Amino acid sequence: MKRTRAPFVTILAAALVPALTHAATGEEILQSQCSSCHALSKPEDTSLDRLLNRKGPDLYYAGVKFNKEWLVRWLQEPTRIRPAGVMYRKVVKPGPEGSADVVDESLLPAHMKLSAEDAAAAAEALAALGADSPLVAQGAFKGDAPNVMMASLLFNKLRGCSSCHAAKPGEPPHSGPELYTAGDRLKPDFVAEYIRDPQKFDPHVWMPKLELNDGDIQKLTGYLMTLKQEGGK
Amino acid sequence: MKTLVCTLTLTLGALGASVSTAADSPSPQAVKLYDTYCVQCHGVNRDGNGINSATMAVKPRDHTDSKAMGDTPDDLLFKAIKSGGLSVSKSVLMPTWGGVLTDDEIRLLVEYLRFVSKTQSTTSQ
Numbered sequence: 001m002k003r004t005r006a007p008f009v010t011i012l013a014a015a016l017v018p019a020l021t022h023a024a025t026g027e028e029i030l031q032s033q034c035s036s037c038h039a040l041s042k043p044e045d046t047s048l049d050r051l052l053n054r055k056g057p058d059l060y061y062a063g064v065k066f067n068k069e070w071l072v073r074w075l076q077e078p079t080r081i082r083p084a085g086v087m088y089r090k091v092v093k094p095g096p097e098g099s100a101d102v103v104d105e106s107l108l109p110a111h112m113k114l115s116a117e118d119a120a121a122a123a124e125a126l127a128a129l130g131a132d133s134p135l136v137a138q139g140a141f142k143g144d145a146p147n148v149m150m151a152s153l154l155f156n157k158l159r160g161c162s163s164c165h166a167a168k169p170g171e172p173p174h175s176g177p178e179l180y181t182a183g184d185r186l187k188p189d190f191v192a193e194y195i196r197d198p199q200k201f202d203p204h205v206w207m208p209k210l211e212l213n214d215g216d217i218q219k220l221t222g223y224l225m226t227l228k229q230e231g232g233k
Numbered sequence: 234m235k236t237l238v239c240t241l242t243l244t245l246g247a248l249g250a251s252v253s254t255a256a257d258s259p260s261p262q263a264v265k266l267y268d269t270y271c272v273q274c275h276g277v278n279r280d281g282n283g284i285n286s287a288t289m290a291v292k293p294r295d296h297t298d299s300k301a302m303g304d305t306p307d308d309l310l311f312k313a314i315k316s317g318g319l320s321v322s323k324s325v326l327m328p329t330w331g332g333v334l335t336d337d338e339i340r341l342l343v344e345y346l347r348f349v350s351k352t353q354s355t356t357s358q
Contacts, residue, residue, distance in 0.1 A: 172287040172288060175283075210328060
């Protein structure tokens with residue numbers, strides 16, 4: 001009995017070895033490890049309920065949103081971009097008497113880490129997602145160097161962006177994603193388009209569509225592109 | 234004694250009527266809208282202590298403040314939500330929500346604010 005089983009085991013093992021050693025492609029990684037939390041294609045459901053219940057930001061336009069080099073690094077050593085999670089209301093609770101609401105950290109899951117090889121493959125696949133998306137017009141950011149002091153004033157005071165977004169590390173948590181790594185992380189044309197019309201990307205999202213003129217959008221985008229933590233590495 | 238009980242009941246009933254609010258229970262849709270767009274600054278308890286308020290130069294309005302909310306007519310609340318704080322001579326940190334919310338949704342929120350603040354609906358003279 002044992003003698004007859006051995007050849008079958010050998011054949012089975014031989015068949016399995018190539019499958020086990022096959023390096024996953026970027027698309028395979030996205031499907032197997034990312035798609036349960038992130039939309040990799042444009043969702044048909046654009047309701048508020050869908051936005052409230054999604055587990056992670058949509059990635060179907062990742063190619064026009066993220067810098068690939070940042071993705072490779074971040075996927076290996078993820079940091080928290082959204083201090084109050086993908087939907088802040090689900091994780092905030094009242095603070096001590098008379099003080100600001102706080103984040104219940106126990107409700108924030110850590111993002112998975114990828115190996116260097118998988119991160120590079122996944123970043124390559126993400127860079128191809130929506131690369132020709134009409135959501136972002138090439139040249140939306142005109143590339144003018146900002147007057148950082150004036151643009152900072154716009155961000156922090158005149159347009160109120162700093163109410164919801166941190167421009168430097170160490171600030172208390174906000175409802176919106178941190179922007180102190182915006183210059184490392186995001187493409188300027190995306191930033192300009194998102195500021196102009198956040199709901200075009202995320203229907204019903206809780207970032208207001210401000211009545212900004214193009215000059216303000218250019219200044220704010222230019223300013224955000226100066227916010228980096230990695231020294232342009 | 235029976236007369237006293239009846240009088241007391243009638244008096245309490247009248248008092249209850251005079252402090253009644255716009256609705257006995259809030260619209261679930263209004264609660265969802267408030268939780269999505271307003272809580273980030275106005276807080277889980279609707280008292281101006283939203284998570285973002287920690288770093289804001291001007292503290293968001295406490296929607297449970299019956300005095301301040303009672304002094305603010307519906308049309309002013311509607312305008313503040315739709316066109317932002319500057320449109321009603323308040324802080325720029327109250328953004329314009331007219332590009333995100335419909336007029337009907339904003340009306341629902343105004344009605345909900347009456348519920349939260351336990352105040353009556355009023356309009357500007």
